[in-house]
Amino acid sequence: MIILESLTKRYGAVTAVDDVSFTAAPGRVTGFLGPNGAGKSTSLRMVAGLTPPTSGTTRVLGRRFTDLPNPGREVGVLLDASAQHAGRTGREILRIAAATMGLPRTRVDAMLDLVSLTPKEADRRLRDYSLGMRQRLGIASALIGDPEVLILDEPANGLDPAGIRWMRDLLRGFADQGGTVLLSSHLLHEIEVVADDIVVIGNGRIVASGTKDELLANGRTFVRSDDLAALATALERAGLEAVVSDGAVVTDADPATAGRTAHAAGVAVTELRAADGGGLEEMFLQLTAVSQRDQHLAPEGTAA
Numbered sequence: 001m002i003i004l005e006s007l008t009k010r011y012g013a014v015t016a017v018d019d020v021s022f023t024a025a026p027g028r029v030t031g032f033l034g035p036n037g038a039g040k041s042t043s044l045r046m047v048a049g050l051t052p053p054t055s056g057t058t059r060v061l062g063r064r065f066t067d068l069p070n071p072g073r074e075v076g077v078l079l080d081a082s083a084q085h086a087g088r089t090g091r092e093i094l095r096i097a098a099a100t101m102g103l104p105r106t107r108v109d110a111m112l113d114l115v116s117l118t119p120k121e122a123d124r125r126l127r128d129y130s131l132g133m134r135q136r137l138g139i140a141s142a143l144i145g146d147p148e149v150l151i152l153d154e155p156a157n158g159l160d161p162a163g164i165r166w167m168r169d170l171l172r173g174f175a176d177q178g179g180t181v182l183l184s185s186h187l188l189h190e191i192e193v194v195a196d197d198i199v200v201i202g203n204g205r206i207v208a209s210g211t212k213d214e215l216l217a218n219g220r221t222f223v224r225s226d227d228l229a230a231l232a233t234a235l236e237r238a239g240l241e242a243v244v245s246d247g248a249v250v251t252d253a254d255p256a257t258a259g260r261t262a263h264a265a266g267v268a269v270t271e272l273r274a275a276d277g278g279g280l281e282e283m284f285l286q287l288t289a290v291s292q293r294d295q296h297l298a299p300e301g302t303a304a
């Protein structure tokens, strides 16, 4: 369990994280979603005890991170896959982590195997690793202490499609065994496919949170017909909303009601399905557009 309570971080005039509160529960993957510069990394760094908050508190497994007696055995953290000594080999990095946590050396080989780094790759220096290999090593470091909680900042960065699938399966398996996973991403799809719960952050503030199903369900239906005008009229006469766009009608009715209404009015339907992503995608696109516009147009140091 990870708890963030009214967490705030200011850097001079910039409020990077603004009164952020949420909980990441055991047995679930919590996706922390936001555009670049939204405050994800700063929040996760505060949770992991690397950045002191201006105000607010965080708890991991009931304690402040810095009060955990052997943090690596309880919490696996991957914040910056390159933040390791570049001259050390992957194997050395894992051996040092194992020794620090009082783990047997056999754990190193087990982790290399788990993240599919070959013995040859494990003996290369970190400076010669690709970003994807660094991420795999970072995951190995995070998991080596067999923790209950995982905190990962953009773990899919640099991974190829097979690597992304592997990562998803790994996180799913970890949560299914009762672990708590908190991962950040600036990509909606990445969060959508793996997360059970989603927290959306924009300009340092939480703008939405809930289960994935709650956030993605919008109760709207997408209907196509050769006669869109007749379809829209039939829906409106039944007291339903009907917005014509892109050669289809989107209505606030569920698919069964929309289909029955069209049928009763004698309108042939050529496609009928729940409307996609809806609210969350729309909101996220707006957030992304706003943050990109701010980056380009806002004078330095001004907050949106």
Ligand SMILES: Nc1ncnc2c1ncn2[C@@H]1O[C@H](COP(=O)(O)OP(=O)(O)OP(=O)(O)O)[C@@H](O)[C@H]1O
Pocket: 011, 014, 015, 016, 017, 034, 035, 036, 037, 038, 039, 040, 041, 042, 043, 186
């Ligand atoms: N050490 C710092 N000093 C000053 N400002 C900072 C510092 N760290 C972060 N910020 C600012 O805080 C805001 C949030 O940054 P943060 O890195 O947490 O965002 P993010 O959501 O992780 O973005 P990204 O997806 O690009 O990694 C940004 O405006 C950033 O410029």
